[in-house]
Amino acid sequence: MEKELALSIRKPRQMDISEKLEILTGAAKYDVACTSSGSERAGIAGKLGNTVNAGICHSFAADGRCISLLKVLFTNDCIYDCKYCINRSSNDVPRATFTPEEIASLTINFYKRNYIEGLFLSSAVIKNPDYTMEMIFLTVKLVREVYGFNGYIHVKAIPGASPEIIYKVGLIVDRMSVNIELPSEESLKMLAPQKSKNAIIKPMGFIRNKIVESKDNKLMIRSAPTFVPAGQATQMIIGASKDTDFDIIKLTEALYNNYKLKRVFFSAYTPISNNPLLPALIKPPMLREHRLYQADWLLRFYGFTSSEILDEGNQDLNLLIDPKCDWAIRNIDQFPVEINKADYFTLLRVPGIGLRSAKRIVESRRFCALNFDSIKKFGVVLKRARFFITCNGRRMDEYKISEKNIIANILAEGKSLYIKESDAAYMQNNFLIESLEPVRADIFKSLTGEI
Secondary structure, three states, X not given: OHHHHHHHHHOOOOOOHXXXXXXXXXXXXXXXXXXXXXXXXXXXXXXXXXXXXXXXXXXXXXXXXXXXXXXXXXXXXXXXXXXXXXXXXXXXXXXXXXXXXXXXXXXXXXXXXXXXXXXXXXXXXXXXXXXXXXXXXXXXXXXXXXXXXXXXXXXXXXXXOOHHHHHHHHOOOOEEEOOOEOOOHHHHHHHOOOOOHHHHXXXXXXXXXXXXXXXXXXXXXXXXXXXXXXXXXXEEEEOOXXXXXHHHHHHHHHXXXXXXXXXXXEXXXXXXXXXXXXXOOOOOOHHHHHHHHHHHHHHHHOOOOHHHHOEOOEOOOOOOOOHHHHHHHHOHHHOOEEOOXXXXXXXXXXXXXXXXXXXXXXXXXXXXXXXXXXXXXXXXXHHHHOXXXXXXXXXXXXXOOOXXXXXXXXHHXXXXXXXXXXXXXXXXXXXXXXXXXXXXXXXXXXXXXXX
């Protein structure tokens, strides 16, 4: 009897699948690098789902994060002890590990109930990177080949895993991502000493090369296998280290240029540890995260370079106004621009004029001269743009164009949601900006890119 009792004490309690799901979906919320677009695959008779147009639905949480997929970890039982991570080996949290069959079954059942349109599968590192990646491979292979799921799948490539296993996974899924974690090697050494920049960058380069190779093969042989058709992405944690916004934006630009990433995601550090190497934050720096997303749009679609957005003498984004407004104010000598004459790329640099409104202006002015009423109908946000444009040689009003005046009026535009105009200078001088929350306008601009 005593022997049986001792064995029962040592044997861990078996969890049911609902308990695992609660633990591992909760643990996955810190990983924001999931998107559900970029892959084209029509429905196939006898298979479930597709990735065409609205085949993947999008829904967004209040802070702007995409929650359209079944977003789950394979396990949160990690061998690493990264100081910023809730799943670090030294943290006392409930641990759980799925089997490949359990995740495959959940994915299909949720899809059939119309809860989800795709799968985002990440994982802590259990045993070693190769073993973890092999479990991910077995999972997505079950979903694709046994259950016949033809919808969107995004998985994490585990740094340190062999190229052979990463390649096998890449032939099955739509998108892969390798989390770069922290913006600098120094930060990694301090907060995640078991990881290295080279181990993270190496699979990024491998995935990039295989994507290019796959596209080249497709040009010659239509039936050639497709590798990661929706491209790759990554995530950086913001606020856990002392890296500046300039460091982050420079790295982001390099990742786009060198590794052809589809997206770089930013995740505001959530204070989950009292480690002295981590900043003493009360809550995540969400406003800083949103400003970085806005800067990311400027890099990808508006023709800006990192050195234009920030530089050695100006290393952090202005949290009071978006980075496009900030750039325009610092380069006020380049304004105003004439709506009826400026080229498309010049219009893109005007605050309040986005990608769609700039295109509409260029197309419409071929037929008639535009005025302020016309461009407002195109979606131009005149409350910001009015300081930087003329229509037919005239300004919208006679505001004195100065940095102080423009900032005060832009802040006043959203004072019911943001801060009082009279408080702007006080907050800027007393470093209270970090306590601000992003407002609806910031969240909208982060999602749509209409800056």
